[in-house]
Amino acid sequence: MNTTIMLFLVQDGITNGAIYALLGLALVLVFAVTRVILIPQGEFVTYGALTYASLAAGQMPGTAKLALALGIGAFAFDLFVARKALHGRLILRSAVTNIVLPAIVLALTVYFAGQKPPVAVSIALSLVIVAMIGLYLYRVAFQPLAHTSVLVLLIASVGVHLALQGLGLLFFGAEGQRGPAVLSGAFTAGALRFTGQSLTVYGITIAFIVGLWLFFGLTLYGKALRATAVNRLGARLVGIRTTLSGQIAFLLASVIGALSGIMIVPITTLYYDSGFLIGLKGFVAAIIGGLVSYPLTAVAALVVGLVEAFSSFYASNYKEVIVFMLLIPVLLLRSLAAPAVEEEKD
């Protein structure tokens, strides 16, 4: 192999690694705050990507309707939980966030879908739609189970993943789609060619990581999220609602997923079920980070991206196997280093 090929592979690996890093960070965040292992993270990726691609192609994405349907479900859950102490303000607030908001977005989507909107509008709509799906999913599928064990939450998570994947097939069909580049054009530096799209990936990933770092380090809500992750009871005792933290975590995770999808879909053709494998690679990074460490997860994600790039060059048939095999030594080392801990009960 010559240097040019190696540089290409490194570039490719870093581009993919950056996406895995974002997804891994979202997984760590959601797990730390809610104890949910977010298998549907990959569906957020495909939903974001394919919603964007559909809009750009002038088609109406079914996800906007799904957001409204889930919102109605979330509204019903809110009413049921508060049935003994219903008052007007609560009903109004729940109706606005769960029904009026997705209805407006649906109307906008219908309006724009017919006329091939500009890229920025497609991106914004896709992000908002997937963000709402994430938020309502938490309300419908995970919030009622918040007090149960990690295993129950994992089973719910698998269920949500399967349901979303099936709906993905319904909404987008079995054919793959590609979307327009966010930033077109390219330039060359020596042997390397940087496309606008790969620069977008680097830029957005770095911006998001810095943004998350500022959010967690400086803002009250960011700190509240960390506090919930560190000590759930302690957080409740200062008045931080576990459900609020869960909502913020899911909102961030779904936005991160959708954004990743929008960044990938101009580079690779995505199918309704592509997200799972992409999410799984973020998961590998998150596991290497022990589901707690953000920096370790980000570094591990870059390693996953690089290993994937090089193994697809040397042994493309085995590239997935090689990537997932990374887990085995890590899990072995971790299990040797830390004795089995009983699951936290609360």
Place this chain on the structure above:
Amino acid sequence: MSALLSVTDAHVAYGKVEAVRSVSLEVGANQIVTIVGANGAGKTTLLSAIMGILPLKGRVTFAGQDLARLDIEDRVAMGLGLVPEHRELFVTMNVEDNLELGAFRIERSKAKASMERVYTLFPRLKERRKQLAGTLSGGEQQMLAMGRALMGEPKLLMLDEPSLGLAPIIVADIFRIVTELRASGVSVLLVEQNAQAALKIADQAYVMELGEFVLSGKASDIAANERVAASYLGFQHEGDSAI
């Protein structure tokens, strides 16, 4: 005058085991009330249930409002604070962040002044404000736990074994601060194994044994009670089987 906190006929159970049986108590405004009793008498269980961490059968009112339908977070917002036995600090965050989060339900503009007040009460916390909570000594962690609860501007602060495992000089400091809290208008419900120290600063006292209150009254009367003296204040009587 109606009591700030009033508990009537409270039962708390872990599954089928009733850890607290038919307990009633009142805490008035500007009062220190203490519950003394041996390890396992049900004191911590009672505090947890008043806070809403454990389900309670019976009636609890705070500032005139029934707490039955309110969860922990609502009770915090109403001005009920708990410093639990295990402190439940955010150990990987620094002292200042812990305090800032204590004021999560308070207007941001008031939080600054609150923090200054806490630093005045606990100057040690100000020295350590950039240090991670998990690296503080036991006494400092207790101060931080109290400080964090005070940031929420509670009307009633419930303290669960604040002196447990601390050096005597720090214990004295903490008890001094509890009396200062009363002077500044915060009521305190204090659960303690160190009955002697607790009864010295309290106005009212309850003695708890095996999940029930066996004695209640003015703290000074309780301290003078022979049986209490024998069981909890360290005067040994042979054959006493109260605990």
